[in-house]
Amino acid sequence: MPELPPFGLLRLPAEIRFGVGAAGTAAAVVERFGRRVLLCTDRILSATPAFRSLHAELEGRGHAVLVLDDVQAELPLGSVLAAAELARGFGPDVVVGYGGGSALDLAKLVALLVSHPRPVADFYGENRVPGPVLPVVAIPTTAGTGSEVTPVAVLSDPDRALKVGVSDPALIPRAAVVDPQLTVGAPPAVTAHSGIDAFVHAVESFTASGRFTEWPETLGVFVGRNRLSSGLALDAVRLVSGSLRTAVTDGSDLAARTDMALGSLYAGMAFGTAGTHLSHAIQYPVGTLTRTPHGLGTGLLLPFVLEACAPAIGAELVGIGTAMGLPDPSVPATLAAVRALVADIGIPGSLAELGMQRTDLPRVVELSLGVTRLVGNAPLPGSAELVTEIVTAAFEGRPARALA
Ligand SMILES: NC(=O)c1ccc[n+]([C@@H]2O[C@H](COP(=O)([O-])OP(=O)(O)OC[C@H]3O[C@@H](n4cnc5c(N)ncnc54)[C@H](O)[C@@H]3O)[C@@H](O)[C@H]2O)c1
Ligand SMILES: [Fe+2]
Incomplete structure (x- = not known):
């Protein structure tokens, strides 16, 4: 397991009721x-x-x-x-x-x-x-x-x-x-897009830069991955990766819906202070340009973001693979499992499939880099080179080059 920052921060509603009924x-x-x-x-x-x-x-x-x-x-x-x-x-x-x-x-x-x-x-x-x-x-x-x-x-x-x-x-x-029962009527596409978004929240809050290494004078809204967010994020990874496919193919499966509702709640609790990073920053311009739902974009982008950031988050990826229940939770196995999850629920494999043109890429990179609060939360410095590599790989639908 990766070493966790020594401090933690959660901010939550005064009351959370969870469960059928x-x-x-x-x-x-x-x-x-x-x-x-x-x-x-x-x-x-x-x-x-x-x-x-x-x-x-x-x-x-x-x-x-x-x-x-x-x-x-x-x-x-x-x-x-x-x-x-x-x-x-x-x-x-x-x-x-x-x-x-x-x-x-x-x-x-x-x-x-x-x-x-x-x-x-x-x-x-x-x-x-x-x-x-x-x-x-x-x-x-x-x-x-x-x-x-x-x-x-x-x-x-x-x-x-x-x-x-x-x-x-x-x-x-x-x-x-x-109440998981309220999600039973959600159609498969809504279930897939919002469900994979919950997975991205969990993974990005677990891999966000650990900037929270001492108590600052004033705390930002998002402080990066921290002691209190990390366990919640991993539990969310376990629940969502285990039940998202079933929730999409059989929306009436209340056990799968319950796992998803709990997983998405845990992911929200985690990213509410840890924050998300590059899949979310890049989805902003992608969503505007292609008029596609938020979760479709964050889900499509996540594998490319993780591949490019892999050198900085090896231990975290092994932790994510372990939470996903992989028998051999190595970095390549985790990356393959994330790719498979995204593909299995019908998320397209490239930005080209959303109708984007190669000539759109420089503008997407520029606008993504402008979302500084999310880019600054990335596990590697959010440079133009890093974002260009991710966006180009995602456009072509080929694995991103790992950038150290
Ligand atoms: N505030 C945050 O922390 C946060 C985090 C991530 C995303 N977002 C935002 O949330 C929005 C996406 O939310 P979403 O994915 O939940 O989708 P949504 O709220 O846009 O709903 C999508 C569609 O699903 C339908 N729907 C929802 N629940 C249903 C149900 N139980 N049965 C039948 N139909 C149902 C809605 O009527 C709507 O037509 C985006 O605008 C995104 O930017 C906010
Ligand atoms: Fe999101």
Whole structure:
């Protein structure tokens, strides 16, 4: 096992409920935060019996409930501002995010903008939120982004070339209710993309640079891999690698869905302080250029990132292979197993297959290098050479050269 940094940091919701049936207790959790409840979800989920039953129970308990069910994919800025405006008119005590990462991130952004009515751009980046925000209760229906426990919300701003993130501990939901049963209806592509994203969160938080070697004066939002995040990340690797294939091929398998929900929760708990790195930095421009889902891009890129970074993370890769249950968890065996997992759930093997052109590569490299908070978290210095090697190998679909 690799040597772990001597210090640790976790920041989490005050309460996390996990397990089949937990969603049935969500109204009691929400109730603790006040009487006026804003429910953020989308139209697919607002029509499900589980959502209707939560809505009915809240009303039955005498709460004033407003349902905002037009969450849009990739969270365009205009839709976030419209939601915040509606929310201000309603005056919620608590905002509930019910859905995939998009719905959870919208709930966080609405809570932020109701509490601090300023342009969203004021909050882009790290640690820019001036104080507490309305309490958020997060109820994920995918496994997943881990957004139910993280300090991050991501949106699309037409003035920016890439999706933008607000990262601040103030955005961590006050409570998370994680019920694997809610993910059973997620279609195979959503299961594959959000599930492999959870795997990438786990692997990247375990391989992030161990910058946290002494207590700094002020702590960043992401501090790199650390003592408290590492065990959670490995448990997430074990759960997701063991059950993602089954969850994709048989969505009704509740045992696989349970492993995935727990794995994605652990991965979110880990990357909430450790942070992610190059697969995420490079997915930003790839997602914008090819209009492909977040998890499809991070999953496609992960094998190339690990191959290029292998000289710096040999012990970590062996640890990951061990967590994946490999009989011979060597570096090459782990790299092959990660590649197989990504391929088996239907993720394309190259950026060319997403419609990218070779002439797009320099721009992708330049924009990726601009995501400094993630590039700076990489296990090797995030140089132009390293990112160019990864992006070129990923474009061609051939193993990346290991760069020392
Ligand atoms: N805040 C964070 O920490 C964080 C981390 C990773 C990703 N993200 C963001 O999360 C978003 C992706 O989230 P996602 O992968 O969960 O997908 P999503 O929220 O965009 O949902 C994708 C689709 O799946 C449907 N869906 C979700 N759950 C379902 C269910 N149980 N049954 C049927 N349909 C269901 C939704 O209606 C939607 O149409 C991206 O915008 C990404 O940037 C945020
Ligand atoms: Fe992600």
